[in-house]
Amino acid sequence: MLFMESYLCYCSVRLGVLIVAGLSITQSLALSILLFVRGIHIFDGLIDLLENDSQYKSTFIIRKFINGIHDSPDNILICLQVMCYSHIVIAILGIVGAIKLRKWLLLPLAVVEFIYFLNITISHIVLMIVLKKQINLGLLIILTLVGSFYCLFAGYNCITCVAMFQIITLVKSNKYRQLYGEDPFDPIPLRRSHGSNNGVQQLRMLGTPEDTDIDEQKRLAKLGLWPPRQPQIISVIPMQTPAVNLKWWQLQAMDKDDKLQDSAVYRNWQRDELLRGVGGDAERKNAINRRYADLQLYQWH
Structure with missing residues (x-):
């Protein structure tokens, strides 16, 4: 069962993967440029915020993150740059996979988007817990809503990549090729009959439930062609009811x-x-x- 059949405003899932990959490339390039300009100092505000919080400043992960930035900022900077450009390469592979219908090229993009979704969700939760003591309630509610919608959007992008993987698996299957032909970009609306002479394939319409399988019925139902509709007969002569002699x-x-x-x-x-x-x-x-x-x-x- 497919996770989704369209992306956002009725765009195709294939176009959705291209949009997701484009957004990933833009974010990675923006972060890479910001790291080149400001270096490791982009984390100064976050470090000050965590250092002043009594709940998280003694946490093992937080202390390791802060000590790593103070002790080896160059290694952290190189690691972040490698991650940015690796994300760009994976996004490009995802674009190629969506255009050429290569499902295994989409799998790394789906995994990276899932990791990004987990990181952004955990960071948002921790940041809201820290900020609730330092900002007013109205601003906290606005930031919580905006961050929550962005986390949902990141998860939606991950599901889009997985759905495209499912679609490519479907259109590459033998059953799909027998029903719609070898070209998934130009499916045929008729079923092929392989019993014709001289190797010429004869097309015939699907008419009755006996010669129609469930996949073809679903496809025709979306087009409004199933079940076959009989023409409606409308009488233009007033119906006259004969007199019935009853006892x-x-x-x-x-x-x-x-x-x-x-x-x-x-x-x-x-x-x-x-x-x-x-x-x-x-x-x-x-x-x-x-x-x-x-x-x-x-x-x-």
């Missing part, structure tokens, strides 16, 4: 509203008494007459 006892049986007042049988008996007592025969005969009258009217209509 008086049949007309009386069809009268459901006034039968309790007009019928002599029901005059002195209740309905439950008729079903149990002497009037039961009259009640059953009346039901038979009613069904007969309804059947006669249905046959004429």
Whole structure:
């Protein structure tokens, strides 16, 4: 089952992967340029914020991060630059995989986007916990909402890459090729019949459920072609109902509203008494007459 069939505003998943890769390249280039300009000092504000927090300043991971920046800033800078350009290379491979339909070239991009989603989510949670003691409530709510939407968008981009991997697996399968042809960019709307002469493939429409499998039914249902619709016949001549000659006892049986007042049988008996007592025969005969009258009217209509 596919994770998604469209990306954002009804874009294709293939276009969505190209957008995700483009955003990844832009972010990596921006971070690389910022590291070239300011170096390791871009973390000064974050370090001051963590150092002044009593809850996280003694945490092992936080202390290791701060000590690593102070002790070996050059190694941290080189590692970040390598990560940026590796992300760019992986994004380019993802673009090639989406264009050429090579699913294994998309897998590294999906993994990197998933790691980025986890990092950005954990960083957002920790940062909001730290900032709640230093900023007012209104600004904290705004930052929480904006950061949460960005985390959801990062996860959505990761799912887009996984969905494209699933789509490529689907269109490369033998069953898909038998139904829609060898070219996934130009699928044929008809099924091929391999029993023709001289190797010429004969196309035939899918008409009945017996010669249609479930995948083809789903595809035709999206196009509004399944189930096959019969042309609607609209009569322009007013329908004339012929007069039906019914007996008086049949007309009386069809009268459901006034039968309790007009019928002599029901005059002195209740309905439950008729079903149990002497009037039961009259009640059953009346039901038979009613069904007969309804059947006669249905046959004429």
